[in-house]
Amino acid sequence: MGKQLGREILSNTQRQANEEMKQSPVTVLQIGEGNFLRGFFDWMIHSCREKGLFQGSVALTQPRPTGRAKIAALQNQDGLYTLVTRGLENGERVEKKEIIAVFSTVFDPYSDWQQLMTLAESPSLRVVVSNTTEAGLVYKPEPLVEGEPIQSFPGKIAWLLYRRYLALGGAVEGSGLVFLPCELLERNGDELKRRVLQYCEDWSLPEPFREWVSTHNRFLNSLVDRIVTGYPTGDQAAAWFSEWGYEDAMLTTAEPYHFWAIEAESELDEVLPLRQAGLNVRWVDDLRPYQLRKVRILNGAHTLMTPLALLHGEQYVRDVMLNAAFNDFVRGAVAEEILPTVAMPEAELKAYAESVYERFLNPYIDHRLADIAMNSLSKFKARLLPTLLYYVDREEALPQRIVKSLAALLRYYRVVREGGEFTGRALDGASYSVRDDAASLELIAEIWSGGRPIEEIVPLLLSREGIWGRDLSAIGGLAEEVTAFILEMEDGAAHMKIDRGNGQL
Numbered sequence: 001m002g003k004q005l006g007r008e009i010l011s012n013t014q015r016q017a018n019e020e021m022k023q024s025p026v027t028v029l030q031i032g033e034g035n036f037l038r039g040f041f042d043w044m045i046h047s048c049r050e051k052g053l054f055q056g057s058v059a060l061t062q063p064r065p066t067g068r069a070k071i072a073a074l075q076n077q078d079g080l081y082t083l084v085t086r087g088l089e090n091g092e093r094v095e096k097k098e099i100i101a102v103f104s105t106v107f108d109p110y111s112d113w114q115q116l117m118t119l120a121e122s123p124s125l126r127v128v129v130s131n132t133t134e135a136g137l138v139y140k141p142e143p144l145v146e147g148e149p150i151q152s153f154p155g156k157i158a159w160l161l162y163r164r165y166l167a168l169g170g171a172v173e174g175s176g177l178v179f180l181p182c183e184l185l186e187r188n189g190d191e192l193k194r195r196v197l198q199y200c201e202d203w204s205l206p207e208p209f210r211e212w213v214s215t216h217n218r219f220l221n222s223l224v225d226r227i228v229t230g231y232p233t234g235d236q237a238a239a240w241f242s243e244w245g246y247e248d249a250m251l252t253t254a255e256p257y258h259f260w261a262i263e264a265e266s267e268l269d270e271v272l273p274l275r276q277a278g279l280n281v282r283w284v285d286d287l288r289p290y291q292l293r294k295v296r297i298l299n300g301a302h303t304l305m306t307p308l309a310l311l312h313g314e315q316y317v318r319d320v321m322l323n324a325a326f327n328d329f330v331r332g333a334v335a336e337e338i339l340p341t342v343a344m345p346e347a348e349l350k351a352y353a354e355s356v357y358e359r360f361l362n363p364y365i366d367h368r369l370a371d372i373a374m375n376s377l378s379k380f381k382a383r384l385l386p387t388l389l390y391y392v393d394r395e396e397a398l399p400q401r402i403v404k405s406l407a408a409l410l411r412y413y414r415v416v417r418e419g420g421e422f423t424g425r426a427l428d429g430a431s432y433s434v435r436d437d438a439a440s441l442e443l444i445a446e447i448w449s450g451g452r453p454i455e456e457i458v459p460l461l462l463s464r465e466g467i468w469g470r471d472l473s474a475i476g477g478l479a480e481e482v483t484a485f486i487l488e489m490e491d492g493a494a495h496m497k498i499d500r501g502n503g504q505l
């Protein structure tokens with residue numbers, strides 16, 4: 001057993017910076033001990049502090065009782081943890097190790113409720129950041145028992161705000177807080193506010209307070225973008241620990257790419273000087289283009305490649321991008337079919353697309369296509385169908401690569417029910433299981449099973465409004481093109497075959 005990370009591991013300079021941080025007022029409350037916030041937000045605050053731009057510190061709590069273990073592990077390490085950032089940046093491999101020191105307080109709100117209440121009443125507190133997954137924002141009614149910890153995340157916020165309102169007085173300028181929920185939900189700030197107000201109503205908290213919640217507090221909508229891969233798999237951690245001379249139970253890893261679009265005015269730089277620290281953060285008037293950019297390009301490219309690549313025996317995103325034929329296919333689809341449909345400056349879109357390819361090629365991330373394949377029906381509908389419909393609505397030629405990926409999706413969903421599973425067969429006959437909405441899979445399996453010719457199957461599949469949101473069989477030429485692609489795939493026709501490394505799809 002080596003030494004555990006703690007303040008004695010730090011160099012003299014780091015120790016001094018850590019002591020200064022510990023003495024700094026708590027300006028940020030963080031609800032969420034998970035990997036993502038530690039590899040994203042806390043790293044950002046650490047970067048700001050290192051540049052002398054941020055004089056506050058972060059108090060960390062977990063949103064649910066089960067997060068206790070990580071809270072205890074951080075307490076055991078004086079609030080410190082290591083972040084290794086690794087991947088490609090402008091074509092170069094980077095690997096950077098940092099000991100992140102931003103938590104001046106780490107506590108379990110279920111055993112130390114009073115500490116949360118004291119923080120709630122602190123005039124120094126300005127920001128509340130969270131990531132509790134989508135599940136954390138689901139509304140679960142609960143009774144209010146004064147002095148007892150509140151279970152839900154938005155319920156905690158409602159009570160925290162009430163205590164703050166009582167302590168600081170509603171009218172006081174600056175008594176409100178800035179909320180930055182990082183959950184991956186559209187308009188996450190609005191969602192948190194709605195939930196908080198729901199608890200205020202459930203507990204009959206006074207009307208003037210509710211008014212103050214809405215008018216003096218900011219619930220900001222934002223879009224986070226960074227792949228944070230957490231504690232490394234295999235022997236990597238042990239190898240690093242022996243190199244570093246210490247062990248770290250809270251070690252996390254992330255890709256170099258990071259982006260945060262926050263719908264708010266840039267004056268908030270004063271509260272969070274992230275941009276001044278050179279971070280890729282943008283205060284924006286309208287978040288929608290950024291959401292669209294990510295969903296259509298990054299997630300769209302994932303969904304575009306997944307069924308086709310799985311049918312051809314690929315397993316990982318990186319391997320798809322290293323295959324010349326697939327690489328051409330993905331880049332061609334993004335550049336010629338997806339980008340023209342997103343209303344943002346072309347140079348910006350191209351730069352984002354390039355960063356996405358680099359992220360897909362990250363030598364340190366094994367992103368399984370089988371994981372991305374889960375719920376591919378709704379993913380196609382949200383991520384690629386709007387692009388296809390853009391051309392349909394303008395009566396332009398159908399985008400061939402997206403049509404091909406739709407063909408691959410339908411072929412990938414050629415499933416039979418075996419026990420509790422729906423299984424399909426790749427082009428080489430290998431079996432796989434498909435995870436998606438059971439009713440849709442049932443329906444699709446039934447359509448494929450009837451012994452009909454493919455020319456009948458495809459229009460039937462495309463006509464299911466319950467799956468696609470509209471009758472796709474009504475789109476002129478689509479069923480014929482999809483059918484032709486499936487037949488070519490099955491026949492192993494030259495242009496649907498992969499000549500590994502150098503061929504064509």
Ligand SMILES: NC(=O)c1ccc[n+]([C@@H]2O[C@H](COP(=O)([O-])OP(=O)(O)OC[C@H]3O[C@@H](n4cnc5c(N)ncnc54)[C@H](O)[C@@H]3O)[C@@H](O)[C@H]2O)c1
Nearest residue numbers: 032033034035036063064067132133135136184226227228
């Ligand atoms: N890791 C990434 O690359 C990444 C990137 C962008 C967004 N995200 C999103 O961030 C979320 C968290 O990811 P992570 O990598 O930090 O995972 P994690 O497992 O390390 O952390 C999950 C966090 O959510 C909390 N949580 C889980 N279920 C909850 C519930 N029912 N109620 C309240 N809190 C709950 C946990 O206590 C913990 O703080 C995911 O939903 C993911 O979609 C992750």
Ligand SMILES: O=P(O)(O)OC[C@@H](O)[C@@H](O)[C@H](O)[C@H](O)CO
Nearest residue numbers: 225226227298299302371372374
């Ligand atoms: O997470 P999912 O299953 O909704 O989608 C799979 C990927 O497209 C997705 O995880 C991206 O990698 C992620 O959104 C990048 O920030």
